[in-house]
Amino acid sequence: MVNTKLNSNHVFNLISEIPDPEIPVLTIKDLGILRDVKWMDNSYQIDITPTYTACPAIPFISDEIKRILNDYGIQNYKLSVVYEPAWSTDLLTTEAKLKLKQYGIAPPMHTSCAKKLDASKQVQCPRCNSHKTTLLSQFGSTACKALYTCKSCKEVFDYFKCH
Amino acid sequence: MNNSELYNYTLRLADNALILGQRLSELCSKGPFLEEDLAQTNIALDYIGRAQSLYNYAAQLSGKPLSEDELAYRRAENNYYNVLLVEQPDEDFAHTIARQFFYSVADCLFYAELTKSKNETLASIAKKVIKESKYHLNHSSDWVKRLGGGTELSHEKMQNAVNALWMYTDELFEIDDIEHKLIKEGVAVNSSNHKSLWLAEVTEVFKEAGLSVPENNFMMTGGRSGNHSEHFGHLLSELQYLQRAYPDATW
Numbered sequence: 001m002v003n004t005k006l007n008s009n010h011v012f013n014l015i016s017e018i019p020d021p022e023i024p025v026l027t028i029k030d031l032g033i034l035r036d037v038k039w040m041d042n043s044y045q046i047d048i049t050p051t052y053t054a055c056p057a058i059p060f061i062s063d064e065i066k067r068i069l070n071d072y073g074i075q076n077y078k079l080s081v082v083y084e085p086a087w088s089t090d091l092l093t094t095e096a097k098l099k100l101k102q103y104g105i106a107p108p109m110h111t112s113c114a115k116k117l118d119a120s121k122q123v124q125c126p127r128c129n130s131h132k133t134t135l136l137s138q139f140g141s142t143a144c145k146a147l148y149t150c151k152s153c154k155e156v157f158d159y160f161k162c163h
Numbered sequence: 164m165n166n167s168e169l170y171n172y173t174l175r176l177a178d179n180a181l182i183l184g185q186r187l188s189e190l191c192s193k194g195p196f197l198e199e200d201l202a203q204t205n206i207a208l209d210y211i212g213r214a215q216s217l218y219n220y221a222a223q224l225s226g227k228p229l230s231e232d233e234l235a236y237r238r239a240e241n242n243y244y245n246v247l248l249v250e251q252p253d254e255d256f257a258h259t260i261a262r263q264f265f266y267s268v269a270d271c272l273f274y275a276e277l278t279k280s281k282n283e284t285l286a287s288i289a290k291k292v293i294k295e296s297k298y299h300l301n302h303s304s305d306w307v308k309r310l311g312g313g314t315e316l317s318h319e320k321m322q323n324a325v326n327a328l329w330m331y332t333d334e335l336f337e338i339d340d341i342e343h344k345l346i347k348e349g350v351a352v353n354s355s356n357h358k359s360l361w362l363a364e365v366t367e368v369f370k371e372a373g374l375s376v377p378e379n380n381f382m383m384t385g386g387r388s389g390n391h392s393e394h395f396g397h398l399l400s401e402l403q404y405l406q407r408a409y410p411d412a413t414w
Contacts, residue, residue: 050212050291052208052209052212052295053209053212053213053215053216053288053291053292053295054208054209054210054211054212054213054215055212056208082287083216083287083288083290083291084283084286084287084290085290086287086290086291086294087291136198137198137199137201137202138202138298138301138302139198139201139202139205139206139298139302140201140205141201143205143208143209147198161298163294
């Protein structure tokens with residue numbers, strides 16, 4: 001389709017709206033998975049980072065990026081999975097946290113609030129906003145979530161673990 | 164190969180992660196209740212992800228056109244260098260927890276240190292891994308306390324598991340010529356320094372759990388040089404089945 005050279009910001013924007021396959025209300029940009037697009041040595045260097053080492057979404061996201069670039073006729077790119085700096089939930093924007101809450105997942109607190117990792121005691125229920133919640137399991141339906149119960153509305157909900 | 168020590172070192176780290184991940188995966192659908200089943204398989208997934216990044220690096224270091232799958236699935240039993248602790252079977256839930264707790268205490272000490280390695284790849288993997296290891300330690304030490312301080316039966320089972328696995332704990336702190344060389348270069352972690360820290364942390368949790376530290380000082384060794392227990396061949400037969408039967412199979 002397009003063969004003229006696009007600037008790297010433009011390429012970043014093209015792929016930034018890819019939704020996370022497990023939390024589709026958030027994009028890979030919202031989550032901080034899409035880290036950078038640079039123009040180097042006549043190709044686009046695209047860096048993505050996994051949320052967890054075994055994040056099963058990475059192959060899916062890589063395929064989506066390749067598909068979109070292919071649609072725009074972009075062949076000269078290198079896609080790398082980088083580990084450093086390590087992904088952190090602190091990368092989530094305020095808007096992203098609000099989107100998570102509206103989706104029914106309690107957003108992560110800032111990592112400085114949870115020095116001891118299980119100390120996320122003030123997790124707020126995303127449905128009724130009550131703070132009377134208890135941890136049901138540190139490990140939820142995906143690696144990045146923990147399972148909580150709300151004592152006020154009696155609902156079970158996911159908490160996006162602070163990481 | 165110029166990097167043979169680094170290759171072997173990376174392979175040992177990867178093997179520990181893969182084999183523990185495999186042991187925990189065996190519990191999938193067999194957990195004592197649903198949340199715990201999910202927890203065990205989540206932890207398994209963390210280890211398999213860790214193994215994947217380490218095998219990937221080892222494959223690059225090998226200087227041969229090896230894939231991470233070839234390293235993970237096509238070596239013979241005595242070419243795996245994981246510690247004996249991680250290959251021990253899940254006799255009961257208390258064994259799973261004791262194995263995880265002993266390993267996680269050492270693992271947190273180890274990877275916190277590896278984040279400072281002069282080797283950038285290992286340091287960056289460590290920075291990722293350490294966050295996950297802390298969750299594993301939290302989870303397993305909670306269970307040690309619950310089972311140790313629970314009913315008479317749960318206490319007995321927890322103490323039995325601790326006694327049975329105690330002899331595999333010393334190997335976590337062994338170092339040999341490979342490590343000596345890499346420690347000098349600022350690449351490897353001197354885990355022999357961690358033994359007293361480990362023991363202090365384990366003793367602390369045991370005190371809270373009402374468990375006693377075994378007095379037995381007989382210690383097993385061998386996994387790190389490829390001499391495994393009789394359980395290991397059985398573990399591999401399942402782990403490697405698909406790649407042996409259908410080499411290069413992909414999804």
